[in-house]
Amino acid sequence: MLGHLKLGTCKEYAHLCVALLRTAGIPSAVDFVPQWGNRSLGHEWCAVLLGEGVTIPFAPGERLGEHFAKRKEDRLPKVFRQTFEKRPESLRMIAREDEMLPKVFDTPCIADVTDEYMETSDVTVCLEHPELAGSRFAYLAVFNDREWRIVHWGRICGKRAVFKSMGRGVVYLPVYYGKSGMLRAGDVFLLDKHGWVRSLEPDETGGRTLRLKRKFRDDRSNQFLQSVIGGKFQVANREDFSDSLTVHVIPKLEDNRYHTVQLSYEGEYKYFRYLSPDWSRGNMAELYTFDAAGDTLKPKRLLGNFHVRPWCGVENLFDGNVLSFYDSHDVYNVWYGWEMERPGKIARIRFLPRNDDNFIREGEDYELLYWKQGRWVSLGHKEGNADGILTYDRAPLRALFLLRNHTKGHEERIFTYESGRQVWW
Numbered sequence: 001m002l003g004h005l006k007l008g009t010c011k012e013y014a015h016l017c018v019a020l021l022r023t024a025g026i027p028s029a030v031d032f033v034p035q036w037g038n039r040s041l042g043h044e045w046c047a048v049l050l051g052e053g054v055t056i057p058f059a060p061g062e063r064l065g066e067h068f069a070k071r072k073e074d075r076l077p078k079v080f081r082q083t084f085e086k087r088p089e090s091l092r093m094i095a096r097e098d099e100m101l102p103k104v105f106d107t108p109c110i111a112d113v114t115d116e117y118m119e120t121s122d123v124t125v126c127l128e129h130p131e132l133a134g135s136r137f138a139y140l141a142v143f144n145d146r147e148w149r150i151v152h153w154g155r156i157c158g159k160r161a162v163f164k165s166m167g168r169g170v171v172y173l174p175v176y177y178g179k180s181g182m183l184r185a186g187d188v189f190l191l192d193k194h195g196w197v198r199s200l201e202p203d204e205t206g207g208r209t210l211r212l213k214r215k216f217r218d219d220r221s222n223q224f225l226q227s228v229i230g231g232k233f234q235v236a237n238r239e240d241f242s243d244s245l246t247v248h249v250i251p252k253l254e255d256n257r258y259h260t261v262q263l264s265y266e267g268e269y270k271y272f273r274y275l276s277p278d279w280s281r282g283n284m285a286e287l288y289t290f291d292a293a294g295d296t297l298k299p300k301r302l303l304g305n306f307h308v309r310p311w312c313g314v315e316n317l318f319d320g321n322v323l324s325f326y327d328s329h330d331v332y333n334v335w336y337g338w339e340m341e342r343p344g345k346i347a348r349i350r351f352l353p354r355n356d357d358n359f360i361r362e363g364e365d366y367e368l369l370y371w372k373q374g375r376w377v378s379l380g381h382k383e384g385n386a387d388g389i390l391t392y393d394r395a396p397l398r399a400l401f402l403l404r405n406h407t408k409g410h411e412e413r414i415f416t417y418e419s420g421r422q423v424w425w
Helices: 010-023 219-227 314-318
Strands: 028-033 043-051 054-058 080-082 110-112 120-126 137-143 148-157 160-167 170-178 181-184 189-191 197-199 203-212 232-236 245-249 259-262 269-275 284-290 299-304 335-344 348-353 365-372 375-383 390-397 401-405 415-418 421-424
Touching: 010 028, 010 043, 028 054, 120 137, 120 189, 137 160, 148 170, 160 170, 219 348, 269 284, 269 299, 284 314, 299 314, 314 335, 365 390, 375 390, 401 415
Parallel strands: none
Antiparallel strands: 028 043, 028 080, 043 054, 080 110, 120 160, 137 148, 137 170, 148 160, 170 181, 170 189, 189 197, 203 390, 232 245, 232 269, 259 348, 269 335, 284 348, 299 335, 365 375, 365 401, 415 421
């Protein structure tokens, strides 16, 4: 049936790929991460097995070894392999029949292969109230944008548990697991890129000021931001812009949000356009021009490159939807703009590059929380402003934070605050 699939998830593609490779006599298996370490969901893929612990991750349509080269921003807390034979070291084989196990570990056909993918560290965790565990095992969980999800297990020995081969650069929460679900077992901590453990339980004896610009990690949004650097705003009195005047060149920008440019130039002009840098495809979400009185200069006629992807035309630039955008099929000499109702002078430009709508939005309801002993504690609600920055005073030190938007959206990501900026985990 796999061969007749028109569309599937990574699970179906991985099993299809393994079946094809094994047909050709190539050793392969399905490997998976139960939950990404810094984003939602988990993932499954095909692994080509070269022996002696050498593994090449692979998916249909990719070159060998490219799979995680395309996912450099995604972190792996643990990687497991699906096996045919029962593995004596698996949790299901070690646990008693009456011990409840998380679904991911309730199988004997699973092998830990994390060390084949990255540098790891063994982590010893001090446990609180191990008598509450209800079993001989403790677990480590990671955050999936809304809740904590279990990714590994360790045997309880006294008031400690050792967790083998943990992925670095990930925030973990020790938990117990039983009939009532998960129960906090210890302090949340960061296993940094060097393998050092840092507690993230808050220090409430001191406080500091936080200036927050987003509620979710900005990897993809930042890619779109970089693509507009060097873009030019121009005015002209000829429709072909042969007499164009460049009134602003977009410099390096730090944040993908609304940006306002105040202009000063001589003369009045009839046409306005944005000239995109090569290879950026003109990726802009919103674009408005204003006169000296602050009134919006409405286009009389749209101009430019109309060889665009479906539903990605120039009309998206002033539809009020920050998630719609212009996107050209072409990569060179991409521009768009409009003829104004009459020659005049533009006093101000307001633009927003293509984005993920996770920046601070004016008028929306935000709440900042920090993690303390197994629960989220609120630092209060604030309304988003035109500057795109929320300021919170007297926030605890060394804490793990979460910024929630109660107006809309579902993407939220834990972060720490270091050297004046949000660091996402």
